Amino acid sequence: MIELMHGKIRLALHELRRGHGRTLLLLHGLGERSPLDVPAELASWPGPVAALDFTGHGQSDVPRSGGYTAEILMADADAALQHAGEACLVGRGLGAYVALLLAGGRPKQVRGAILRDGPGLAAGGIGAVPGYVSRPQLGKQRIPDPFALAELTRDVRPPDYAAIYLHQATHLSELDPALYIVAKERPEWLAAVAQESGTRVCDLEAALESCAAIQLRRVR
């Protein structure tokens, strides 16, 4: 396991498979943690595979008193991307949304993002959430952080906000598609993104194959 620092948080980056070429970076769903081994459905990836535990999850630090946003998790993933140099992202649920954000935030370093179903894909809808102040009850279970579960469950994701990141990814990455939508669930942000150019709706195998081809082209 590699320790990365994001601000005051120590993040756990798991090297599931070492090797040469571009890294496949796995981003887990809300409340999940990184797998211990390369998942069978991702085994066809030709290069190294790494998986990040987001803040408050798995073996990463748990902050005191919450303060989570999807954007902070994007910066978590950016720390892993900085370590990898370039990567193809595979996100589950919340990790899929974070993959979209990072594809837009670092369009030159993210070489394809694959969005899969998983916990936290929908979150808190598209507009202002009902007035609410989250105060989770803290028991013995501190990982995943109850604050992460409480705050990221109601994270707001307007479709036009998500589209900003997609446009950034498609315009600046020189990839077409830049985004692969494997997820079957269609929260409004993802339904809107799926209709835009620069995305491809396909199965996981096809997405991996296409992203791996990007890698091969660059390596040659």
Add this chain to the structure above:
Amino acid sequence: MSESKPEFDLDYPGARAPERHGFVESYGIRLATYEWGAPDAPPVLLAHGGFDFARTYDVFAPLLADAGWRVITWDHRGHGNSEHAELYSWDADCRDLVIVKEALIDGPCPAIGHSKGGALMVQVSQALPYLFSRLVAIDGLPSGRPPPDVAEHERTRQLEAEISTWLDHRRRCADLVRKPGTREELARRRARMNPRLSPEWLYYLTGVGARRDSDGWRWKIDPSLRMGGIGPWRGQWGVDRLPGFPIPLYGLVGTEHEEMGWGVVPEELRPCLPRDARLEVVEGVGHFLHIEQPHEIAERVLAFLGKPGFA
């Protein structure tokens, strides 16, 4: 609560250190609290703005205390004497507000917030209307414009270039330290954000908002905090909710535009307010109304609050 002691050569006309100083814990984060006025007087809760700190009320709060109120405020996480947190967010600030209120005040009380502090109060009042009896927002009502002093929070429209800039900041923030200097230098730096405030006042603030290290003075605010942020929130969402605001509301805005201001256009906002809400425009002042004209603003606020204990 322990008695507070002046640390340095603190002197500014009308400024008075809090009579009591303590801490409230918000899920492991120590928040510094301050009080002026008799401990058994009716309470009123104040919230400061982003990148400010509680002691920026050192002139305004005593005016309320002298009118018979127990004035209570706190440093937001990462600000002033409160602990620096691992994460910052709007939700976390709202939660801290509620925890401070419940720790120090029984029952509903009036609330006053400036800038970000006003917006926090607005949101918490809407979410938990039983906490407060009435609210004063000093240039802290929502508008369609993104708030400038809200760290790590939401922006109405995110310019694409800002995303990578923000990520670059996050990559660096583990190693950031505030630049040291003399108190005069710190005051001059702050003047860039607060151009309408006097050098004497800004120098005074260095004595209560900065610390002396071996290599010079530094503002206490967490260097990982950054003006503005990225996120999906739109100011219009806050405006849309104002018609149903649950408690009496009094908004104050100045006529002088400032970069730190919230861009409230009174003519646009008035139709969105409840019928009994008041929005007053104060001539010749900017974003920091209560600092530029503390007596005038305190007089207006005290008139709105009414006799202590009856608000």
